[in-house]
Structures are given as C-alpha cells and as structure tokens.
Amino acid sequence: MSDFWIGLTNLMPSRNWSWVDGTLLDFNDWASGEPKNLSSCATMSPIDGYWRSDDCFKSKPFICEIKPSLTTIKTTTTKTTTTTKITTTKAVTKYPIYENCTKPFTYFEPSHSCFGVGNFTGPMDWSSGEVYCEQYGAHLASIHSYDELYFLGSMVNIGHTALWVGAFSNDNGKTWAWSDRSVWDYNPFYNGYPKLQISACGRVWSAGIVDEVCTDVSQIICKKSL
Structure with missing residues (x-):
C-alpha cells in the first residue's frame, strides 16, 4: 500500500515543519529517524500511520481536507394569528471529534470506531486476517453506513489494493x-454482488464489496468499535 502526501513541509519561510494551511503543528507522529535532513515534504503511511519525509517532487497519492463552512440563515416571521408552536427534538448522539486510538489504529468519528491494518509483512487469507485483527482486540472491519464504506474505499484508492x-x-x-x-443493517455490496453462490468472504474495493474465495490472499482492514 502506497504512502500519500499530507500538508506538512519545511519549505515555509520559517524553515520549520509547518502545516500548509497555517494551523498550529501541535501533534507529532514522525516515524523513528524522521524527518530526514534532505527531504522537505511529509507523507503518511496507511499501514502504520506514521509520517515520513520525502522528496517533494515525487508523484504520490494525496489527501485533501476541506474546512467546514458555517451558513447563517435569517428568518423573518410576521405574526397574523395566535398559534401554538410544537417543537419536536430528535436525540442525536454526538461523538468526540478525536479519540486516542492506539497504534496502528486511526479514529473515525462518524462511527466512533478505530480502523487500522497493523504492521504485517504481506497479504493473507480471510481467516488469518481475522486472527490477526483479534490480536489487537479488533475484528476484520464491519460496515454499517455509507460513511464507513466511503472511508474504506478511500483507503483502497490510496493503497491501490482491495x-x-x-x-x-x-x-x-x-x-x-x-x-x-x-x-x-447496511448492504455494502456492489450492484450484482454477491454472485459466487458459494460460502465466501467480502473484500472491499473503492465503492463496495464483492464476494471472493476466502482462501485468496489480500491486504486487510481491522476495526475496533469504542
């Protein structure tokens, strides 16, 4: 799985490592021995989550961040008759925007879960992947919403592997x-899947999962629900 560019560089006027969007660098996740003196841009590994410095002119996948915007809507109401207004409030669970998931896991706020792939040396079959995840107190990832499916699909796109x-x-x-x-409670299959009509296992691609023979080997994604 390929590493990808993040917005961290030492090419800013201060020559210190800084975020290109100007936010405060108040968190450090460099791998051991990093950053290197002659490399000026930072990458992040989808395998272990650590940052590493590299030549800024290399071609790599990248990840973007869009800051949310707030829109204020002003409503003017003219009262013509006496009315009674009944307001119904739906309870919505609010999760913290950050949770300290232990390495090699990354926190995913929409489902209040930790996702990670660990430091394994290569692809494995489905059963071996489940055993590996259990060593971290996790399981191979379950998918319960479009948000989770989209998140896992983005990891597939970065690593170019299912x-x-x-x-x-x-x-x-x-x-x-x-x-x-x-x-x-959510169907993450591609249209037309599952289709093998055998006892099988699921592998996620960029926009859905497909059924595959469980003894095939592949990279894995683990999940811990908090």
Whole structure:
C-alpha cells in the first residue's frame, strides 16, 4: 500500500515543519529517524500511520481536507394569528471529534470506531486476517453506513489494493454476517454482488464489496468499535 502526501513541509519561510494551511503543528507522529535532513515534504503511511519525509517532487497519492463552512440563515416571521408552536427534538448522539486510538489504529468519528491494518509483512487469507485483527482486540472491519464504506474505499484508492473486511457467508451466499457479530443493517455490496453462490468472504474495493474465495490472499482492514 502506497504512502500519500499530507500538508506538512519545511519549505515555509520559517524553515520549520509547518502545516500548509497555517494551523498550529501541535501533534507529532514522525516515524523513528524522521524527518530526514534532505527531504522537505511529509507523507503518511496507511499501514502504520506514521509520517515520513520525502522528496517533494515525487508523484504520490494525496489527501485533501476541506474546512467546514458555517451558513447563517435569517428568518423573518410576521405574526397574523395566535398559534401554538410544537417543537419536536430528535436525540442525536454526538461523538468526540478525536479519540486516542492506539497504534496502528486511526479514529473515525462518524462511527466512533478505530480502523487500522497493523504492521504485517504481506497479504493473507480471510481467516488469518481475522486472527490477526483479534490480536489487537479488533475484528476484520464491519460496515454499517455509507460513511464507513466511503472511508474504506478511500483507503483502497490510496493503497491501490482491495482489503478483506469482516463479511462472510457459510450458506453459499444466501445470508451474510460480520465477524464481529454486529447486526447486518447496511448492504455494502456492489450492484450484482454477491454472485459466487458459494460460502465466501467480502473484500472491499473503492465503492463496495464483492464476494471472493476466502482462501485468496489480500491486504486487510481491522476495526475496533469504542
């Protein structure tokens, strides 16, 4: 899986490592021995999450951040009759925007979960991937929303490789479950999938999962729900 550019450089006028958007560098996640003296731009690894410096002129994938904008809407109401207004408030769970997931996991706020792939040496079959995740107190990732599917798809796009997730079927594809035993409440399959009609496992690509033979080898993605 390829590393990707982040907005950190020492090419700013101060010659210190700084974020290009001007925000304060109040967090340090350099790998051991980094940054190197002759490299002026920073990358992040999707494998271990650490930063590494590199030649700014190399071609790599990159990740962008868009700051949310606030829009104020002014409403003017003219009262013509006596009315009674009933307001119904729906409870919405608010999660922290940051959670200190232990390495090699990254916090994903929309589902209050930690995702990570660890420091394994190569691809593995589905069962081995599940055992590997369990060593971290996790499971192969379950997917319960478009937000999670989109997030995992972005990791696929960065690494240019599909990832085993926790989907599996033991009845020739008739029913599917997650290895973490969470409820199957969202369908993450590509259109036309599953289609093997055998007991199979799920692998995520950029915009959905497909059913694959579980003994095939692939990179993996683990998930810990908080």
